[in-house]
Each structure stands twice: as C-alpha cells, then as structure tokens.
Amino acid sequence: MKKNIALVILFIICTYKAFAGDLLGMICNESNRPLEMVNVMIRSPKDNRVIAVTETSANGKFTIRTLNSGTYILKCTRLGYQDYNAEIKMKENENLDLGRLIMPQTSIQIDEVAVVANRNVFTTDKQSIYPSKLQVEQSTGGLELLKKLPIPLLDINPISRTISTLDPQGGVIVLINEMPSDANDIAILDPKRIKKVEVIRNPGMKYGSNLAMAVNIVLYNAEDGVSAGVNTSNSTKIIYGYNNLFGTYIHKNSQLTISQSENFQNSSNQISDDLRKYLLPTGDWQTIHIQTLSSRAVSFTHGTTVKYNLTVPDKYVFQAIGYINSHRNPKNNRSDLISGDGLSGHMSETNIRDQYLSPALNLYLKKNLPKNQTFMFNIVGTYISSNYDYSYSTDKSNFKSSYVVEGKKISAIGELRYSKNFQWGAIASGLRSFYGNTTNLYSGRTQSKPQMRNLNSDIYVQVEGRWKQFSGRTTLALNDQCYAQNNEKYHKVTMSPQISLNYSLASNFSLGYGFNLVSRLPSLAHLNGAAIQLDVWERKIGNPLLQPFNHIENSLSATYYTPKFYGMISAVYASNKHAIMPSLIRSENLERISFDNIIRNERDMNQVALTAYLRYAMLNNKLVFSATGSYNYFNAMSDLYTNKRGFFFGDLSIEGYIGRFSFLAGLRSRYNSLFAETVWFNEYTNSLSATYKYKNFSVGLTWEQPLQSSGTNNRIETKNDYVYKLVKNINKEAGNHVLVTFSWRWNHGFKSKSQEADVDNRDTDSGILK
Template identity: 25%
Template structure:
C-alpha cells in the first residue's frame, strides 16, 4: 500500500474516533488535513503541507508557533514572509515592489488595515495569497485573504497601541475593536486613530528652459512641520442563518485632518543672476469626512449555487486650503491662495452568481459604479466643476482542474462614461485574462498568467481646472483624457520542501497610451498636466530564498530583485534599472519575539518622467508575548543618522531634483502593546465574500511634487 494511501486510511480511522461535533475535514487540492474544535487543538495536531498551490492562488497554513508568536494579523503576515510582500512591522503598512495595490480581505470581504490588525492570530486558519488576481479584484497587484475560524457565540475586546519616543517626533497608532454575538446576530465595532507629526527639510534644485534663456533655482530648506491625523471607524451588524444566508449592514466613517501637509515647506530660494534670495512659505491644510453605508446579502442555493448582492453608498466632503508666498527683504512678491471645497456622491452596486460542478466552477457578475462630483475652486483661481462618471462591468469566469493542470479563463465587458460641461467620453472594452498552472508534485509548481485590462482616468485628472503652483508653474487638468489598455504577464516557479523554499517570479507589464504627466511652456508659464503618452513598460525579476534553520522558531528570507523601466512619452524616452535586496529575519521562542527587516536601497519606482523613491527601512524589534497581551520595543532606522528621500523629474523643460531629509526620523525608539480578551460562549461566524468602497475625493491640487 502506498504511503499516501496509508496516511489517508489512518486519518479516516482517526476521524471515526472523534465526536461528530469535533470533526472538520478540509480538502485542499490533492491533500486532506484535519482540524478539531478549539478545545481539542491543544491535545491533537494533524500536520499537513504548509503551502498548497491551488492554481489560482497559494493556500498557506500558519504553524502553531507562528500563530502564538504573532500579536495580530499583520504581524502574522510578516512572519509568513510571502514573496513580493513587504510589511513595515512598525507602521503596519503592506506594500509590493513597484507600489502595486495590495488588497486585504477577511473571508473574501475587502477590508482595511484596522480589520486586519484586529484579527486574533489564533483564529486565522490560513491565508489565501493571490499573486495573479483576476478581474474581479480590479487593479490589485496582489490579494491577501485571511480565512478565519468559525466562532461560536460570545464576544471579545481587542486593542493595540504603538508610540514612538524621542527626537521631537510623534507617531501614534492606537486601535480598539469589540464584537458580541447573540443567537444568529453579531454586533461589532472598530476604531483606529493615527497621528504622524514631526519636521523635515525639503530642498529643490531645478531648471526652467525658456524659449530664449535658462533659469536655475535652488532652494535651501528649513525645518518644516508636518502633521497628519486620521480616524477610521465602523459599526457592523450581521444576521446569519447557517448554510442558508447572511445579511450584513455596515456603517463606516473616516475623518482625515492634515493641519500641516507633507508638501509644506519653508526655504530660501536662490535664482541665477539674482543676489538676494526669496523666502518661500508653502502651507496646506486639508480635511475630509467620508461616511459610507454598506448593505450585503449572500444566499446559498441548491446544487452548489450561490448569489451575492452588495450595495454601497458613499459621501466624501473635502476642504483644502493652500497658501503660497514669496517674500524678498520683507516685501511680498507672490501671494497665492487656493481654497477648494469638494463634494462627491457615489453608489456601487454588484451582483455575483457562482456555480460549482465537480472540479470546475463558473462565476458571473455585474457591477456598476455611479458618481457625481461638485468641486468649487476659489482664491487666486475661481471655478466651479461638476462631473458625472460611471463604470459598468459584466464578466464571466471559468475554472477547471484536471490532474496536475489547472486552467482559468475570464472575459469582461466594461463601459466607461464621463461628462463635464460640454465634454463627454464613452468607451467600451473587452478584457480577457487566462491562467495556466502545472504542479508535477506537491513541492514544485509552475504558473503563467496574462490579463488585458482597460484603465480609466482618475476623476482628479479629468478636472477642467487650473491651479497655480508658484509664479512660474501651474497644474492643469485634462478632460480630454482617454482610457488606456495594458497587458500584464507573469511567470512563477516555486519549490518548497521542508525547511527550505525558493520562489522565482518574472513579470512584464505593458501599457499602451498610458496617462502620465506632461510639461509644456505656455504664455510665460510651465504647465504641468496629464496626457495619454505612447507607452510604459516594466520588466521585473526577483527570487525569494527562505529557510527555517530552527523549525518555526527562526525564519530567514533573502530576496534579490531587478526592475527595468521604459517610459516612452510623446516627446521623451526614459529608461531606468533598479537593483534591490530585501532581508527579513524573524525569531520566536516560547514567549520571546524578535524581528529584523531591511530594504537596500529604498524602493524606487519610475512612471512618466518621475523617479520616485520609497522610505528607507531598517527595523529592529524585540518583545514578550503572553496569551492575552504582548509588548514590543525597538528602533526604526538604527543604522543611519539622517533619513533621506531623493526624487527626480527628468522633464526637458523643467528638470528637478528634490531632497527630503530629517534627523528626527532615524534611530527612533518605538513601543507596541496589544491585548486580547474573550468572553462568553461561541457562535459560528461567516463574513462577507465581497465589499466595495470609494475613498477618492477627486480634487486637483496645486501642491509642488
């Protein structure tokens, strides 16, 4: 009898010996793993392969050591060290190389950071990692879906606090969540408060190439305050009839208060041919309120069918005020005031039908997004802009698994409509995608995917308005922008065996006539606007080597990478090659925790004529964890004296080099505290499979990059 057959036979006999209420069998591909109810988990453990390739995603099972050594869902994600995923253990920010969108979900529902930070690691069964997501996930580069245990009735309170200490810098990230179950109903609430406050210095070295002469200007910066405060909250009610339906109502509210914007600056401006410098003062205040109401219904039908309906209404109110002044010898030479009031109303409706037949599945969906925007611009420039925009999608997807091969094919018909004053734009597009996966055995996998996407312009770019940046520059919207198509291809090969694993990924993205910034000279001003350019290409390659020299107590991940960018505009061609190295070391033993992470050099990204650099990140954290609480302390950027971020714009008419640096953003001591309290009995819990949201205020700003 083969080994696999013997193990299956033993597992079957083992199941017969367990009480029926304690049995739970989950099929993952060709593997079967067994879990028991929570009161038996400490006594019986049946171990399965931790990484299972399901063709369209990776199903990753965290070990008991990883769960016990994690403080929340974000911390667990960092310990699992997924390829292409970068986790800032201090801020909790989750990113990918190239700044692609990371979609976070819990049991299929789209969520934000607070919901992930509120997860108890002990409740996380596995993480479904989609590194080649389908059209249903929009423009997401990757999707991380936390699959949690079904809880019984009762409740819990969970909270966390993160604070930095020293060097005139304030960094706060506090979170509190609670849930309570009563019969078929579940009530939950979540609130998170963030503040980032400190000072840094902004400096610029730029040239202006006029038709008849050249002007060079240099700004020598002075310490300037930035202050950002954000409040996230939601109230949630769910009604569940087991195996039949779930009805969910959620009210979300976000409040953003930026008393001093990131773009603020104070500096001395030196111009060629001028002896006396200008004093620059640039200050922006912005606030916005975003309430949203979300209604959701999921109904299971006979014969492995299901229907999902989701309706979301959102209101976004924005207030943005900017003051820009140039003063020479106490005499004002330039005074620009921009006062923007924006209101946006949006409605998102989606319906999904799913049908499973054997090893195949069909999914069909219809989605419509309707928004109305009213922006009033006053101050130096005055205008009133109203816009209507709608996007509609109808899609069908078919998945099939046969033997060692898995296939997926998807076809989407999309419609984009936009109107502003007398300008209207309507576009229809077909968006096909496919994926082929081959698994010769449980340790080795190969996958190829390709997707043709239609990308719509941002409403902010479509604004028919002009905002002054300074005396020489203005920023202008372009209502004539057209949607553009892109093709995204990826090839992945992975091998995971025991304590060692290697994952190689090659991606190639091509955009045809993408929307990128354009600069031209007009009537004594340099106009920064947006146009459909010729093309943009990005070829990326990275290899993730991960090893566990001491079981799950010590894991090390080393990821070298290479990115090649080719940005082809209507009147320019820029290329750039970036080499990178990411290292993550995670340690946990009994109650002790430690983590070290670094990215060398800081993440860089090219788009249009801009080279943008991410934050330099070195983090070192140590801590102690008990079942109900944990505390960690560490240092942010312990090996550098000065934090620095340098960006460039390669425009032929207005080349710019900017330098942002600060002494209070390096060697910063931080402390994190988390607690988790559970009470009462337990009720089985199912979350939503989809959620939509709108957070784009759709205003165009005159801030300097």
C-alpha cells in the same frame, strides 16, 4: 450558431456530472463526539496530486461534491489527533457515504518540524497556510502573524498598518472569511482565532479589478461571547501613532463589532533641497535653488466602524457596515530660502490646510442555493465632503497665490454575482457598476466649478478548471466607461480577457503563466479641469480630455517548496499603449512664463520585472531567513523624451524566537522606479524589533534606522527638453527612532463568526486636484 454552442457546452457539463458522485462522512473522537475543523483531503493514488480539500463543520460532517468514478486516497488530519487514512472507490453516478470515522486523540507531543510539511498546502487554485503554534503564540495581532507567513511579494508593515504588494501585476485585497478588510481590521485580530490563510494569485475579476493576489484569512467558528481590546503603536518622539480600540459581541447567528481608530502625525524636522533649471524662450537656462529653513506638519485621522453580521449556516449571510472616516490637517507650513539667477535672499511661505469627512453604508447579501450555487448582491453608498486651503507667498517679489477647494461627492457602487462549483472547477458571472457625481468649487486665484459625472460598468464571466496536473482561470469582461465634465465627455467600450495557467511538475514544484488585458481609467483628480498656481514658476493643471488606455501583461513564474525551503521566481512584461503619464511643459501664451505640471496620454510605457523570493527556516522554525530581490526595467516614450532605466531592489529579514520573546531584523534597499520623465529614488530602511508576549498581553520595541542620526532621505529627478529638477527630501526625525507597541485583549467564548462578504466596493476618491 451561439445557441448550438451553448447546447453543446450544457450537454458536456451534464454528461460530466452524470458520471460523478458525492462523498459524505462524519468524523468523531473516541467518545463519539463530532470533531469540527478536521482537514479532509482527497489525493490521486497515481501522482499524489490534490483533488479536493474540505473541512468538517461543527457537527463533524463533511461533503465533497461531484467526484468522478475511480480510486482515491482519503486523508483526515487535525492537530492533537491521529491521522485517518483510507483508500476509497467511487462508482459511476453513485454517492458514497462513509458513515462515522473515528480519530483517536494522541498524547504524544508533536515536534514542530513533524507538522510543518502540512502547514503550506498548495492546491490547483490556491495556497493554504496553516500557522504554527509558535507563530501564533509569538504574534500580538493579525498583521504580525501575516508577516511571519511565507507569502511571496506581500509587503506588510505592522507598525504603520499598511498592506501592499511588490508584485508589478497589480494590487492586493485582504479578506477575513471572504470579507474584504483593511489593515486596521487585520491588526485587531487575535492570532489564536486564525485557522489558515489562503493566497490566490491572479484572482481574476471575482474580488475586483487590477489585482495580483487575494489573501483570505479564515477564522475558527465562534461560540456566544464577548471580546474587547486595544492595539497601539506610538513613537517615543511623538511624531506619529496608530491606535485601535475594539469590541465584539456574538449571540447565536448574529455578530456586532465596533472599532475605533485614532492615528496622528506630528513632524517638525523634514527638509527638502529643490534644484530647478528652466529653459526660457530666449534659449537661456534659469537656475532656481529652494532650501527648507523650517517646516511643521500635524494631522489627525479618525475612523469609526460599526458592523452587523447575520449568518445562517448553509442558507444565507447578511451584513451591514457603517463607516465614518475623517481627516484633519490643521497645520502644514513650510519656510524656504530661494536663490539662483537674479535672486538673492528671497523667502517664501507655504501654508496648507486639509480636511475631509466621509460616511458610508455597505449592505451585503449572499444566498446559498441548491447544487453548489450561490447568489450575491452588494451595494455601497458613499458621501465625501472635503476642504483644501492652499497659500504661497514670497517676500521681495510680493508674489502671492492662494486658493480654496470645497468638494462634494456622492457615489453608489453595486454588484450582482452568480457562481456554481463543480468537481472540475467553478463558474462565476457578475455585473459591477459604479456611479459618481462630483462637484469641486475653486475660489481665490483659481476660480472654477468643475462638475464630474462618471458611470463605469463591468460584465464578466470567470471559469476555473482543474485537469490532472493542469489548472487554470480565465475571465472575459465587457467594460463600459462613461465620463462627462461640463462640455467634455467620453464613452468607451472594451473587452478585457484574463488568463492564468498552472502546471504541477511535482507535488512541490509548479510553473505558471498569466495574460491580462485591461482598460485603465484616469483618476478623477487628473480629470479635474482646474488650473492651480503652485509658486512663482509652476502650475498644476488637470486634463478633462484624458482617455482610458489598455494595459497588456504577460507573466511567467516557478515555485518550489519543502518544509524548510520556499522559493519563487517570476518574470513580468507589461505594455501600456497611450499610457496616462505626467509631463512638465513650458507655456508661453500667458502674461508670464509658466511651467505646467500636466497629465496626458503619451505614447508608450513598458516595464520588465524580474523577481525572486527565498525563505529558509531552521532550528525547528525558531530562526527564519527571508529575502526578496528584483530587477525592474522601465521604458517611457513621449514627444518630449525617451527614458530607459533599470533598477535593482533587495529586501532581507531575519526573525527568531526565544521563549516568550520574538525578534526581527530587516534591511531594505531603495525601491527605485521610473515613470514618464521622473525617477523616484526611495529611502533605504532598516530596523530591529523585540516583543515580549504573555497570554493576551504584549509589549514591544522597534528601533528604526539604528545609529543613523541623519535620518532617511529620498530624491526625485525630473528631466526633459525644457526642465531639469532634482528634489532631495530628508527626514531627520526618522533616524535612530524608537517605537513602543502595546497590545491587550480580553476574550470570553469568542473566536469568529462566518463572515462571507467577498467584495470591497468602498469609494475613497474625492476628485480634488491639489
């Protein structure tokens, strides 16, 4: 039966292709010189729907594969040249060569508004954003440019160099020319090198698991040359800084890039107010109040990356990347005053030292095969050496707790993927596998040596298709998960289907639906079987009996856009059966009463998220308003509690441009959330920033929490049948705080080589329970 079905599918594909042909052509200027990077778009004459989009290569040529027979509208555009429009007719089973097409250069100054309509192009499988000249000129790096673009629910902080998403459906991966990159890689990009940014929502398994979106930054092709520069953001109070030094050399098909990042944190005015109530076996409640008297934390993070890329156009891409990342936390001390029932004037001291070293090697090969086929192989080897030292003591009760953890981890991640593009879509299938061996040696008050081994593999098939106003993406994955720790082990095989559908009601209005069922794995740190005494009253305990759980998700979305207005609304319902959640329980079978922080598979964790995004541009895009609002409802259930809470969230930003100056104002409410028995009330934040940019030099000031001398604050509330905890954290140094940003770069014939690695398989989980 399966054989017959496969033969039928193969017959349909072959028959479909038999009636299709390729469209070829070459675009030149008036001097008959080839024009590269010309946008070539094919539309349906009936509903103006986009059928295919491509670009000319360095020799001015373009090819659109397997167009069905029929009539189409061809439109070729490039800034500074007159548009080329034509009606073309494809015949059955015949290729059409248009020959040489001429696009004269225009001397007319194009108004910003006249071209903005083509800067946000929606096709059936992605959103392509072409940055405007104003956006590029007023950006000092890739992160700042990315923040200026209309990408709903993408949360970017150019100062701290973080990229995340407000989309509850999963995380985000950012790529440069299809190569996964981190925030530091994006920060050092020259905005003038960025041609467009592609946004793919619900990307399936192609770029990894548990992703809500993939953002691909496409760079212009490069000539031989050299680039070097520096990019820094530092606090005037010297409480933190983020600094990059980088250089790139290109010769013919090869590119060598070396980058160094140096970050630090130095805080001495962060305090907490910790109120606890414990239910004792006698039925009485004991109250403990812990207040910070002084604290000091210093940390340094270093990162070195050496990347070599060899790209032979239309043939293959080979890439080798070496990483060395290290972190030192030489000082993390805190003195607290303890009061409460039976306690008066007690003092406690907490000292923490933390460091790790992690070298990694990433090898990647992508081979282009005939008939729009590609084959990819990637392998990453990682070694993590970590050391964690914790000590806690009180004066009057003479209670002491200390332990040291020495961790060693070796891991290997490999992936194979085959893909083929058709006129109607694409098919991809692959195997992704991870093996890790982790040993953590605990000494001191806690003594154990858990050894953890895990092997996780995914086999998947992903199909993307387009038909009239409909488009979609479906993925079917087989997950095999194996884990062993000493005598504890589990083996689980699951199926993970994912579906994403989109319907275009009009050229600027679309509806979407998504379904996702995935198996979520416990982290190595939670699986660690160690038990740690944190203070007089509480312990933290790992749980090697944790099991993966199923995450089921349904989503609806609607998108509407015009040259000035962009809006998106979405609704997501997520259900987690036997979710992995934290609990704080009472243990009575010890020499002393202890309240244990543990992780367990609980009953259910459900969430409803309603989100709206609005963006409006005016005054020729020199004044832009953006806003994100959401309502999140949580329902957590276990044997100890049933917690239901809902929270609103709002984020407003205004950006403006005057000459060489750019300005940004932002206001964000608390992003609150409930997880299990704990509610997080995060900080209110606001900021004002101004940047001056002249050629390749820029300097900027950011005023965080202006006129707010009290700083930022958050609180964490935990409540169940045995415990009530309310922890308030205050960071006075964050208030009324000014940062200085500086950027300079030197380029000589440098843009970017084509780097087409499209996976990010680095391992960063050390597996230590802290």
